[in-house]
Amino acid sequence: MKNLHIWGRLNSINVQKVLWLCEDLKIPFERTDAGMQFGVNKTQSYLQLNPNGLVPVIKDNELVLWESHAILRYLSKKHDVTDILYPKSSHQSAKIDQWLDWYNTTAWPVMRPLFWGLIRTKPEERNLQELEKTRVQMSSILKILDYQLKSTPWVAGDHFTLADLPLALIAFRWFNLPIEREEYQHLSRWFKQIELRPGYRKYASAPLT
Template sequence: MLRIWGRSNSVNVQKALWCCEEMNLPYERVDAGGSYGVVNTQQYRNLNPNGLVPTIEDDGFVLYESNAIVRYLVARHAAGTLWPEDLNIRAEADKWMDWQNTTFWPTFRPLFWNLVRTPPDQRDADAMEESRLKTAEILGYLDAHLKNRAYIVGEALTMGDIPMGCAIWRWMGLPIERADLPNVQRWYDNLSNRPAYKKVVMLPLT
């Protein structure tokens, strides 16, 4: 059976879990990372020398990097649905996946990290405000893109929704002032109605 290494509150682990839940694919999850440790053991480093989560083992095949894991899982099990067969549509989905990892998350991370993982007296207020403003600005790009779409590349959920879907739960859940982004809100509402998203993504922010 597919094994997923990683704590369930990790944004990157949730990408893999959400995929599996959407596809009804059986998996075993092993707690690792954060307070669970494990990632510094030799056994884990042999699988993933970065010491980060998630890592998957699928019938002897080992893979890390959350977005690569999402692509692998959906290409293998959900061709034509989560894995768009049309090359242009798939490339568009790919683009938003990469945008989450390389643009959105580095912009949003200071706000998230300070508010969720840092004691109040040690928070960097300037970094938080800069991160909040810049995140709102770039979410405007996603908002414009979603104007005529229910999901990231059309009317149905694809892999393109998975990384940003995991990330937007965090943006929506923080006790902050949020810019008015009606299309992002509508998309987020669509995600929130999905049982798989409720089960593995909509967890307390810790």
């Protein structure tokens, strides 16, 4: 039996973050499908692990942990011997935290309705006007990321870090939704590098569902 167990379905963006990191860091794990069509996440035993009834949740020996970014930080601190993904130095991790918070407060709240509206809503139930407004808003958010990537090769500086990973999952959705896209040169350059990462290839590049 592996020490690390992950609950969550493969097409959840928050689960994908954790699976991708495990692949990049070669952390062995077992996984149980949970969420949406798999159910599980509203059962009493699951709610004892995560009272929010959301995926992912992990159990690593005795530690139970939910919130995908907390899980990313925990696994990086424990397994990343290079100390690059989420450096122990508070000075170096500050920018990574900035972008992880920006993902949660700014980027995902806009990408989420765009993704749900175009992928998980029947065509006849889509509000196309509203979706176009959201697309324009998402584009202006990605312009901020593009501007950052003009001055640094990766989101938080010279290396791939935890700052890149969740934002790359948003970028994947942006590049794969059936929408018009403004040309963001630096974002595209960065994303080509993202596409080479093993965790992205294995867990984050399947067609959107």
